[in-house]
Amino acid sequence: MAFVDDLGAALDKTPGGGIILTSLDAVMDWSRGKSLWMMPMGTACCAMELIAASFSRFDFDRHGSIPRPDPRHCDVMVVAGTITRKMAPAVKRLYDQMPDPKWVIAMGNCAVSGGIFYYDTYSVIRGVDEFLPVDVYIAGCPPRPESLQDAILRLREQVSTDSIAPGKSRALKSELPSSGSPRKGERDAAGGDVG
Amino acid sequence: MNINELREHLCSQYPDLCPLFSVEFGDGVLVIDADRLHEAATDLRDLGFDRLGMVTAVDTRDEFELVYRLQSRQMHAGIFVKARVPRDEPTIASVTDLWPAANWQEREVFDMFGIVFTGHPDLRRILLTDDWVGYPLRKDYQDERIIRRPDYI
Numbered sequence: 001m002a003f004v005d006d007l008g009a010a011l012d013k014t015p016g017g018g019i020i021l022t023s024l025d026a027v028m029d030w031s032r033g034k035s036l037w038m039m040p041m042g043t044a045c046c047a048m049e050l051i052a053a054s055f056s057r058f059d060f061d062r063h064g065s066i067p068r069p070d071p072r073h074c075d076v077m078v079v080a081g082t083i084t085r086k087m088a089p090a091v092k093r094l095y096d097q098m099p100d101p102k103w104v105i106a107m108g109n110c111a112v113s114g115g116i117f118y119y120d121t122y123s124v125i126r127g128v129d130e131f132l133p134v135d136v137y138i139a140g141c142p143p144r145p146e147s148l149q150d151a152i153l154r155l156r157e158q159v160s161t162d163s164i165a166p167g168k169s170r171a172l173k174s175e176l177p178s179s180g181s182p183r184k185g186e187r188d189a190a191g192g193d194v195g
Numbered sequence: 196m197n198i199n200e201l202r203e204h205l206c207s208q209y210p211d212l213c214p215l216f217s218v219e220f221g222d223g224v225l226v227i228d229a230d231r232l233h234e235a236a237t238d239l240r241d242l243g244f245d246r247l248g249m250v251t252a253v254d255t256r257d258e259f260e261l262v263y264r265l266q267s268r269q270m271h272a273g274i275f276v277k278a279r280v281p282r283d284e285p286t287i288a289s290v291t292d293l294w295p296a297a298n299w300q301e302r303e304v305f306d307m308f309g310i311v312f313t314g315h316p317d318l319r320r321i322l323l324t325d326d327w328v329g330y331p332l333r334k335d336y337q338d339e340r341i342i343r344r345p346d347y348i
Contacts (some may be wrong), residue, residue: 086324119344122331123323126342 004028008164025163032075032101033156035064039074039098041091044081046108046142053145065152071097076155078148079132082110082117083125092131101162103135104128105151112137196272198223204270209238223274229261232278233288236263240293243267244274247294250301252308254334259285259310280310289315307332 011017011024038060042050053060054067068074071094083091095104106128109115114126128134135158136151196204201223206213212235215225227235248264263276280287289312291297301312302321309330312318320327329336 086322119342122336122338122341 004164012165021163021165025165028164029160029162032162033159036076036103036152036155036159037074038065038067039071039077039094040067040080041077041094042080043083043087044108044110046080046110049142049145049148050078050080050107053148058145058149060149060152063149063152063156071095072099074098075101076103076105076135076152077132078105078107079111079128080107080142082115083128084123085125086123088125088131091128095132101159103155103159104132105136105138105148105155106134107138107148107151108143109139109141112139115141196270198272201270201272201274205242208242212238219275223272225274225276227276227278229278229280229287232261232276233290233293236265236276236290236293239265239274239276243269245269247290247296247300248273250290250297250304252304252310252332254308254332256334258282259308261287261304261310263290285310286313287311288313291315306330309333 008021008024011021040047040050040054050067052058060066065076071077075098077095077098079091095102106112110117110124111128114121114124117124118126125131136155138147138151140147198218198221202213202216205216212225212227215227217224217226225235225239244265244267246266246268248266249262250264251262253260253262258279258281261278261280263278264273265276266273278287285308287310289297289301291301291312292314298316299321301315302317302319304310305312305315305318306320306322307330319325323331329338331338
């Protein structure tokens with residue numbers, strides 16, 4: 001991604017380049033967010049839910065999330081399952097093989113915190129965030145595929161804040177000042193009538 | 196073959212093993228001395244126990260108890276063989292030459308309990324990393340990375 005980074009940095013410094021940068025960011029984030037290819041790092045029972053998510057009932061292809069067997073094809077690593085101390089170097093190595101930009105979803109309690117293996121265990125890593133930068137956590141033992149779907153959509157929202165210029169980010173749509181919800185005003189008016 | 200027929204068959208072929216035979220929870224159990232294990236295992240294999248189901252160990256805090264599960268396809272029977280080794284020098288003869296399946300099973304027992312199997316062709320750690328210190332399934336295993344479960348959970 002060196003070329004894109006250089007382009008982003010150059011546009012950021014050029015007077016008036018911000019207009020082009022913003023438009024370019026919008027296109028890049030739209031395309032990145034809609035093709036989050038998954039690295040299915042399934043090591044335990046959560047992998048069953050991860051596999052179910054790819055098949056016809058949940059069909060994550062419609063989100064553009066296709067599981068790929070090769071880390072070099074992938075954008076997001078879904079760590080689904082218990083990571084032992086012996087497995088951690090292999091996970092880190094696969095993560096390092098993924099091209100930038102890359103994201104991590106910690107799926108299930110084991111990947112979040114160690115889960116039921118938190119106490120009295122000699123071999124389990126307490127959360128994959130001990131050695132990977134996790135973007136989205138999903139609780140559950142195991143979580144339903146709907147939770148994974150929610151995580152993909154949240155990650156897409158997060159991806160839409162990224163800028164190709166180093167060190168810059170775009171505001172989340174939900175963080176932008178809003179003009180207020182008309183529904184809330186209606187409810188207040190109704191409450192006043194009842195009172 | 197039920198357990199009484201198994202006992203009769205064993206006693207008729209190997210009378211010296213007969214007094215060691217007992218029944219625990221409906222299963223035939225042979226408790227033998229550790230230094231006689233290989234000899235007895237050879238006899239049992241010749242008797243027809245052609246399959247080694249598993250090898251495991253129990254830390255009784257006083258000593259280690261090796262547990263071998265032998266099965267026979269001809270007799271449709273299974274038997275447990277138990278042998279006890281002292282904690283300060285846990286050494287026992289390997290049965291890899293009788294059942295090749297014992298190879299990785301004994302490596303796992305070595306990995307988790309530190310029991311040395313003499314005559315094993317390749318006694319290395321199998322599940323843990325090679326530089327691991329200690330044997331985690333021993334009751335007195337200490338590791339600063341373990342978080343003990345508090346009483347209120």
